[in-house]
Amino acid sequence: MARHKIALIGAGQIGGTLAHLVGLKELGDVVLFDIAEGVPQGKGLDIAESAPVDGFDAKYQGANDYSAIAGADVIIVTAGVPRKPGMSRDDLLGINLKVMEAVGNGIKQYAPNAFVICITNPLDAMVWALQKFSGLKPEKIVGMAGVLDSARFRHFLAEEFNVSVEDVTAFVLGGHGDDMVPLVRYSTVAGVPLPDLVKMGWTTQAKLDAMVERTRKGGGEIVNLLKTGSAFYAPAASAIAMAESYLKDKKRVLPCAAYLTGQYGVKDMFVGVPIVIGAKGVERIVEVSFSGDEKAMFEKSVASVQGLVDACKQINPALK
């Protein structure tokens, strides 16, 4: 069987990390695309030269022309600008919306059948715009955020409980902003929900609340530490988990920004919800039930995404 082709649009911090992970996991051959000349070529060559040491086989091609992505099975989009300290993700909307238009046109022309994972911020609005610009079927395009936000929550919980991260599950839903929704009731250690762990004395409600808040602000915490950009190792690992589920038809249940057509009371928007990713792309949208408080938090988060989508339509009336 021929190797899969994985196109990475954006060869910056996340793009480079993705390219390395694709090789280490032998998921396929890689095309790195960027507007910066030399960068995708240089990163591709550097990683290819690590392959003999690590013992993996993958071809790397750097490109500045969209024709190189032709026939890609999976495309992961990180093209655009990251935030710096003092900025919110939403401040990136104007500049990154223009980037999504160029990327969407490239995908439409050269790889209209790919499974596309968008990472560029502000995530939920950018994946919405990318779907409109590319014309991709809604089940073939998703946004990466929930896997990352849930991984952050899992890390904080595993540290607090001094247990393996493997035994901690978490679901963070809603938009990828500071009002995202970490669902405490659906997060567990070895199947035991967090509220029960509070009752069992493993932690206190105050500590749990603090971990929820730290998760919501998790992206900003890294931005303030790095000062020059935003997180890239955990975001890349998260997108690779999504790509792997598609390529291997694993049917993993992952929180991702998916196109909603009435589920959760939301229409024509991408918002973070649990989905099944398999060979057909988004194979199922899982609708969990919310308590009154959870519903209110989710609706607040959806309203923030709606505001960003409306801003996109204002900037580019073709999106209406």
Ligand SMILES: NC(=O)c1ccc[n+]([C@@H]2O[C@H](COP(=O)([O-])OP(=O)(O)OC[C@H]3O[C@@H](n4cnc5c(N)ncnc54)[C@H](O)[C@@H]3O)[C@@H](O)[C@H]2O)c1
């Ligand atoms: N969804 C998430 O959870 C999440 C997590 C982390 C970062 N992000 C976002 O991902 C994006 C990328 O982050 P990064 O750290 O890799 O940034 P980066 O600056 O390191 O890389 C971005 C790359 O995009 C390229 N680029 C810019 N305009 C382009 C265009 N029109 N076509 C092709 N390439 C173009 C740049 O040359 C650069 O190499 C940012 O918007 C960031 O906010 C999202």
Ligand SMILES: O=C(O)C[C@H](O)C(=O)O
């Ligand atoms: O916080 C950012 O700007 C990047 C990303 O969305 C993150 O959560 O790490």
